[in-house]
Amino acid sequence: MAAITPEMNQILRRLPQAERERLYPHLRLVSMPLGAVIYESGARLRHIYFPTDCIVSLLYVLKNGASAEIAVVGNEGAVGVSLFMGGETTPSRAIVQSSGQAYRLTGARLTQEFERHGEMLHALLRYTQSLITQMAQTAVCNRHHALEQQLCRWLLLSLDRLGGDELRMTQELIANMLGVRREGITEAAGRLQKLGVIRYARGRIKVLDRPRLEQLSCACYFAVKSESDRLLGTG
């Protein structure tokens, strides 16, 4: 396994050298185990996290326990945007969907850097806008598209953030993310498997035919991806 470096996070990598040198001493590498809650709804945030090789889901949880994922964050972004947006808390929950590591920064350091009005500010704002796009697209998708399409979209978004063609995730967890029943995922995943698009076995999903998966997905995937590429720059 390659060593973890801050450059594995795209926001950090694109900072000018001066800012990187100023920031790096304050970055702390932390491990992000599967299922860990990075922040809870309404709790005061203490750090911002820059994922390197993990994925974090932003979830809204209703009082009755029902939930829905509103965005997913990988090495293209950061977890805890409300720290610099000024709110300090958000009504959402952030939970590690795929384990790995992340660099974190204390809220105070972040604010300090933010107030210098350098590239970090603009990078974070652009990222936040791509996050907004993702949330909005999720809202429309929840309204109009079939579960199977949403599953395809979700798989693609997760794969993009992981690299490779495999991810570990039970149907139960996917159902929580998408805000649907587990049985619905079983059926949809069964259909995809029958089509030869994926292979599924006890929490291991392998994508066999990515082009086909993209065909079966709704356009929401491309909308999110192209806007993200536009705002954050490719590569």
Next chain:
Amino acid sequence: MAAITPEMNQILRRLPQAERERLYPHLRLVSMPLGAVIYESGARLRHIYFPTDCIVSLLYVLKNGASAEIAVVGNEGAVGVSLFMGGETTPSRAIVQSSGQAYRLTGARLTQEFERHGEMLHALLRYTQSLITQMAQTAVCNRHHALEQQLCRWLLLSLDRLGGDELRMTQELIANMLGVRREGITEAAGRLQKLGVIRYARGRIKVLDRPRLEQLSCACYFAVKSESDRLLGTG
């Protein structure tokens, strides 16, 4: 009718005097007629708008024409946040839902003010966070709540931004906003009318029993409102 002043917009009103004096000469009062498209999906934004007595809906429109409202903006906020977020465009459409007037600022002036790093920047960022909350809550609401509850939420959010107890809006338009069939609205509104909560007639809705309306709404309304109050300050 009272004269329109910039202070009718809550973001402008809360700016320190120095910033207000600097900005006011550049504000231009424009009329916002019902149905006007403030910006189109993907189009380059030229101005940011600060509503005084109108309501603007942010819509996502799919290729097949289906749509869904992802947020609604009144005098508590601004239309065109992507201007300072760095993206310049967004994949959404902004359309006037209730006519009135707004102050607008050119993108260049806005950027100029934004870069001064004064209160305007923080006010806009806090507002953007409340917008994010609204979008996320809409996504969950679309997933889990019944149409009737969503209608109540929508009525309440619109009323809050208008003041008073009446709004003009056909069922057809409401259906577009919520991303459902017109018939669904007819039925839900019919039930509310039978309960004596609203009175409905040819594009005129009058709320007769607001407390009841709040009861029938999902908690999403309160979630959005309380977060908005927290971030923007009440009054």
Next chain:
DNA sequence: GCAGTTATGTTCGCCGGCGTACGGACGTCG
């Protein structure tokens, strides 16, 4: 290798929202 837990497959009735279609009521403008 057995027991208990976890993950997946399957069924059945139910209901809310969709697509479609039609009819009636109100308003307005010539």
Next chain:
DNA sequence: CGACGTCCGTACGCCGGCGAACATAACTGC
């Protein structure tokens, strides 16, 4: 005052996702 357009009410079949319940199969720990 009559014709047309807008707005609203209603009906019917359809289907996807829900809720609940149960069956199997694969891992895990002992």
